[in-house]
Amino acid sequence: MNVLLFGATGMVGQGVLRECLLDPGVQSVLSIGRSATGQRHPRLRELIHRDFLDFSPIENDLAGFDACFFCLGVSSAGMTEEAYRRITYDFTMAAARTLARINPNMTFIYVSGMGTDSSERGRPMWARVKGKTENDLLGLPFKAAYMFRPGLIVPLDGIESKTRLYRAFYAVMAPLLPLLNAAFPKYVTTTEQVGRAMITVARQGASKPVLENKDINEV
Numbered sequence: 001m002n003v004l005l006f007g008a009t010g011m012v013g014q015g016v017l018r019e020c021l022l023d024p025g026v027q028s029v030l031s032i033g034r035s036a037t038g039q040r041h042p043r044l045r046e047l048i049h050r051d052f053l054d055f056s057p058i059e060n061d062l063a064g065f066d067a068c069f070f071c072l073g074v075s076s077a078g079m080t081e082e083a084y085r086r087i088t089y090d091f092t093m094a095a096a097r098t099l100a101r102i103n104p105n106m107t108f109i110y111v112s113g114m115g116t117d118s119s120e121r122g123r124p125m126w127a128r129v130k131g132k133t134e135n136d137l138l139g140l141p142f143k144a145a146y147m148f149r150p151g152l153i154v155p156l157d158g159i160e161s162k163t164r165l166y167r168a169f170y171a172v173m174a175p176l177l178p179l180l181n182a183a184f185p186k187y188v189t190t191t192e193q194v195g196r197a198m199i200t201v202a203r204q205g206a207s208k209p210v211l212e213n214k215d216i217n218e219v
């Protein structure tokens, strides 16, 4: 399986990249980001791209992939709806529309989050924006598309969030996180579980397009 990875420098993306490089069935990973991961691996290639609204300059590099794991995203804390929508919806759809056109056999997996609002009408701004993103992704002509909705993700293997607020939270909660993961599989997962689940779902599919935290852990 040849994998395209967005957000490989982030907490979720680092976990997904790690599992991809550990899996002998993943032949290659191409990371697309505005910054490099700093990792070296014979099966990893990186492409630095600045304009996430326009992928036409790198379109030739984006063909021939079996799966895309889209882990790029930000916390909505302190952001206006317009700024949050630009990264969450506009960046994701610009990439996905390009990929659906040039990779009709691709499985596209998007990381949204627990509480995402499929009705697009609820009060929390982030949940509406993620809901519209999910809905529009599911309408694109991919071979298959899956929406992952993790709750709290425990970072393992030395992985850290890029968001300062989350780093502080994880540092304070560190002793409790493994216990929470074991006790509350409906709400808590790990970077390893998310990464493994993405690879498995890309290979075998899943029984439904939207996977909640519990479904991710079960996969």
Ligand SMILES: NC(=O)c1ccc[n+]([C@@H]2O[C@H](COP(=O)([O-])OP(=O)(O)OC[C@H]3O[C@@H](n4cnc5c(N)ncnc54)[C@H](OP(=O)(O)O)[C@@H]3O)[C@@H](O)[C@H]2O)c1
Residues within 6 Å of the ligand: 006, 007, 008, 009, 010, 011, 012, 013, 033, 034, 035, 052, 071, 072, 073, 074, 075, 087, 111, 112, 113, 114, 149, 150, 151, 152, 153, 154, 160, 161, 162, 163, 166
């Ligand atoms: N962490 C959790 O517990 C959790 C739980 C549920 C859902 N999620 C969702 O998972 C996704 C990833 O979260 P995370 O925790 O991995 O976040 P993170 O650690 O903050 O990483 C964010 C990733 O997105 C990229 N990115 C952010 N803004 C960008 C921009 N303007 N242009 C280009 N790239 C940009 C970052 O690249 P740079 O390195 O270049 O900044 C990085 O690769 C988000 O959608 C989040 O809502 C996370």
